[in-house]
Amino acid sequence: MAVNTSSTLPLARVLDGARTAAPHRHTLTLPAPAAARPEAYATAALAALVHRYTGETELLIGRQRQPDAYESVAIRVTADTTAAGLVEAAAEAAADGSQAPSGRPAHAAVVVAGAPAGPAPAALTLTVDPAAGTVELHLDSAEFDDQAALQYARHLERVLTALADAPEGTVRDIALLTEEETHRTLVEWNDTAGPVPEPFFHERVAEHARRTPDALAVILPGARLTYRELDEQANQLAHRLTARGVRPGDRVGVCFPRSAESLIAQLACFKLACAAILLDSDFPADRIRYMIEDASAAAVLTLAAHESKVEGLAPVLALDTDDWRTEPVTEVSEPVGADDLIHICYTSGSTGAPKAVMVRFGAARNLIHSMSELCGMSSASQGTWLAAPGYGMIEVECFPVLAVGGTVHIPDVSVVASEYRLQEWFLREGITTTLLMKPMAERLWRLEWPEDTPLENIRVCGERIQSWPPAGLPFRLINLYGSAEATVVASCDISELGERLGEEGRARRLPPIGRPTTNVTIYVLDEDLRPLPPGLVGELCIAGVSLSAGYLGRPEATAEKWITNPIDPARHPIMYRTGDLARYWPDGSIEIVGRTDNQVKVRGNRVHLGEIEVVLTTLPGVQQAAVLARQDGQGDVQLTAYIEPDTGATPSVRDIRRGLGQRLPSFMVPAAYVVGGLPTSTNGKIDRAALPEPPRSRPDVDTAYQAPAGPLEESLHALWTKVLELDGVGVLDNFFDLGGDSLRAARLTELVREEHGVELELVDLFDEPTVERMAALVGRTAAAA
Structure with missing residues (x-):
């Protein structure tokens, strides 16, 4: 049974194919056992099909009796309802036919041939001809295209056959997909096998250091690092870690902001065949310390400013104060296998503590190659590091650029939160490829871009994209889908697809996540782990080399999500259940529609x-x-x-x-x-x-309310009210105590820029977090201009 997310029938208004005023018609021959009770079988078949398509159990099947009126029969269907029981229920309901509840339309309808002509009572209608022993499927061409109508007809025929041939079978047992559909879904749409370069990421960086030692690897404010310097410093740090007792297979904490030191630290770990535990230095100390202890870190690499957050749990090496640069630059290269761990990435857990995902070298190698190929990267590529450092997105954003000998640019933190500053930085630095979280990507693509922008593509990730980008952008927008447990596994060029669909097509569908990437297999399965046809919602499941090794120290949680592959165990023994709800489009692209849990x-x-x-x-x-x-x-x-x-x-x-x-x-x-x-x-x-909507009123804060005084405070007060979506904001209230965060702070600084022509940094809002103090700062800045 598919998961019900809407009462709308699947594939309704999906495509922009040819339509006519007349409905789609498909004539099916009734199985011999159904000939004696054609209307009951037709009603039961419609009920079973609608249940399997939508998951709904309380169904109304319309029955036309007069040209302008119809009555309905109520039928309850579950996955365990038997075929014989459903036919009997349909017959009994027809005998006791009752009027449809007011305002509730029928899911589908059955019309007996010879009944008075009139408008179709439902988009999906069956006309039964007892004399001919046939049923004719009518599907509203205003809502369904030819391909959808053919799918409905095929599946209805299989349901009719199952009801007649297997009366003791259940609705759950009915196999909807034909062999052709099954092959297309499981094989054709997963034809992703492709070669991947054998060297692992750190080995490719070392190769660039030998071949093009003076090529720039990293550029950041006030500093540059060549491939020779990057590789040699990683070797020096690896020697120092070895001297500190770190051995292959150990796990080493890496606690930095976005920086060259973080890249050096991770490369040093990889050279020692160690897993880097990714820690964000902005995280609270308690959370960082939990991660270090939970992962049994053999050592922690960080900067002196963050030592207090990590000390006492493992040996700590601060890269900006330790003398590790005195170590030799000779190559360090411990043997690494595809199943060895490259990263420990922590993700939110449901039990009150984060859980650690064990990412394998082989999965990262496949991901890095697929991203490089997807974006057409080369040694001329100018990439970025904008994503937070405490997650595995560095494998998606930075590593593909470095793997092909390109350059990674790391901006000042003030650039990252503003779309205007980010655009200016992109253009100034000649950025050709980048990765952005969905909120920032949507803000950026709404800006005006010069036709000669060097930017070639933006990869978008993090959340479902809920709007199409405007046509005519001078770069590609690539929607990515993935998770720490399986890396990035799907992609779609939504700018190209949006232009191909046209305005009408875009209005009917959200941007999809696309198709599986190289060497990845994706299934959309029902609750019994069977493949679903296009339009039906099920759980997205993943197999292939992209899978991580599971959750560190959590065998029960791992066993729940990483299961034996029921589809193709010989090729891919393990399948990961994502918990994401998805459906196929008829062209094989995939759309995410929700979650099975409260994530x-x-x-x-x-x-x-x-x-x-x-x-x-x-x-x-x-x-x-x-x-x-x-x-x-x-x-x-x-x-x-x-x-x-x-x-x-x-x-x-x-x-x-x-x-x-x-x-x-x-x-x-x-x-x-x-x-x-x-x-x-x-x-x-x-x-x-x-649970009610949160009130718009000012929350409980420690400061007494004070109203704005003067035009500047009143203007800023209005901007705060708009951004925070709160009434009653006082000029002494702290922005962050009122629910402000980095996104809202960036929005506020841009509004101040538009209204007052003053450029504020995000740090200014942290330093001056009240309307009163912001007004003083804006006034001083404007006066000095």
Whole structure:
């Protein structure tokens, strides 16, 4: 059974193929056992098909009796309903026919040949001709194209045959796909096998250091690094780690901001056949320390400024103060296999603590090659490092560029949050390829771009893209899909596809994630792990060389997600269940439509809402909590925490926010808070559907309300109100206590730029986080201009 996400029938209004005023018609011959009860079998077959297509169990099947009116029969269908039972239910329901509930249309309809002519009562209609022993499928051509109509006819024929030939079988047992459809879905759409260069990433970098030693590998503000310098410094650091007792197979913490030191540290680990534990130096100390201890780090590499966050758990080497540069530059190259670990990447977990994904060298090698090929990268490529350093996105963004001998540019942190500064930086530095999280990509593609821009492509990742880019952009937009557990596994050039679909086609579908990348296999499966046809929603599952080795130290969680491949175990023994809900388009491209759990994406980061809820309940005065994700007025995901205090307790929002900030990354700290009793369902659990929208009123903060004074404060106050989507903001209130975050801060600085012509840095908002202090800064800056 497919998962029900909408009452709309699959493939409705999908394509822009030829349509006529007349409905699509397909005539099917009734199986011999159905000849005696043609209407009952036709009704049962429609009910079974609609159930398998939508997952709905309470169905209404229309029956036309007069030209302008029809009655309906209510039929309940589940996956375990038997064929014989469904036919009997259809016959009994027809005998007791009742009027359809007001306002609820029929899912499909059955018309007996010879009934009074009239408009079709449903988009999907069967006309039964008992004398001829046939049924004729009518599908509204205004909603379905020829290809969709053919699919419905094929599957209806298989359902009719199954009902007649296997009366004791269940609706679940009916095989919808024909052999041709099964082959297309499982084989043709997964024809991705391709060669991959044998050397691993660090070996390719070393090769460039030998062949083109003076070529630039890394450019960042005030510094440049050639391939010779990058490789030699990685060798020196590898020698120092060996002297400190690090051995092949160990795991080494790498805790840096985006920097050349981080690249050097990771290359040193790879040369020693060690896994680099990716740690973001901006994470709270408690979270970093948990990761180091959980991963059993043999050592931690960092900078002196971050030593206090990592000391005491493993030997620490600060690259900016240690004398490791005195080590020899001779090559270090321990043997590495495809199944050895290259990265330990932490991702949000549902139990209150993050979980570590073990990424294999072979998976990273395949990913790096596929990204280089996808973007047409070469030694002339000018790439970027914009993604947060604590995740595996460096394998997608930076490593493909370095693997082909190109140059990676690392901007100042002030550039990353502003689309205007980012565009200016792209053009100034001659960037040809980059990777962006969805919110920033959408802001960038709305800007005006010169026709001669050097930018060739933007890869977009992190969240579902919910709007098509404008036509005529001078670069390609490539939608990527993946996860830490399976790397990037699908891609789609949405700029090219959007132009090909045209305005009408784009209006009917969101941008897809495309097709599987090199050496990756993707399936869309039902709850019984059987392939689904186009249009039906199921779970996205992945097999192939891209899979990670599972979760470190969590065998039960690994066994739940990494299962024996039921489709092609000989070729790919293991299959990963993503938990993402998806469906095929008829051309084989894939669209993501949701999740099977309460996992969401926030600023491109995967977040288990349960992890935030667990941390909330550990804070003083909190009895229970729920967290929901909602879209703000700009379409960005914002988190809202609902808190029920302990009896007699009155926890302040400021204290709750501070407590969360000490244990969670900033993107996991909710922007809005609702304190009070939580609604419960009849089984005593929190009724999430009944949780209210967060109020627009000013939250509980420590400062007394003060109204704006003067035109400048009033103007800035209006901008704050717009960005924060709050009423009653005081000029002494802290922006971040009101739910502000980096995205909203960037939006605010751009509004200030547009309204007042003053360029503010993000750091200015951290330093001057109130309307009053911002007004003083804007006034001083404008006066000095």
